Amino acid sequence: MSSGSNAILQRAFFARDVETVAPALIGAILLVDGVGGMIVETEAYDSNDPASHAYRGPTARNASMFGPPGHAYVYRSYGIHWCLNFVCQMGSGVLIRALEPTAGLDRMAQARGTDDIRKLCSGPGKLCAALSIDKSFDGKPLDQPPFVVLAASDAATVGIGPRIGITRGVATPWRFYLEGSPFLSRRPRSA
């Protein structure tokens, strides 16, 4: 299948503006301890963006967003779920919202309590549960174990739309997804 070599994405890949990195991650592979799949949905957040945790500057929670690019920013959402971001240039990050599961399906099913492949990783909280990602992963480099992030092997058809679940910055269309994928957190509005 892969026409390319599925190169490991290094720090330089992430050290760009999120508006560029977020769509470039569609079709990339994310594994944590060998469990994961293909990234099919992302959102971009930068420090000028009122929807971003980084908007009001560094705090204890968002410190990783102001650290070096190519690292993880993991935060707790609504007091319950964990969510994973890839840190890009200073104070910006890409929220990983959905995966198409390809590796370690049995371990994901156990962690999520369902066998339904479409429900394993179809949302930012779900995929962290499926991959057993928690706060202990915050600040870890993405180009070293337990993370593996591989470049997309084929050009993806990337859809663009408004971000989900925010109340500010709603006009900025920074949600990116693999067109037609059945593994998204929500179905995009059809044209």
Next chain:
DNA sequence: ACATCGATGTACT
């Protein structure tokens, strides 16, 4: 199809 609700850490007013 949509609306509402409960679970609750972290940051804000």
Next chain:
DNA sequence: GTACATCGATGTC
């Protein structure tokens, strides 16, 4: 006290 980058369950049209 209120809001929130969520999810799953429950209720209604």
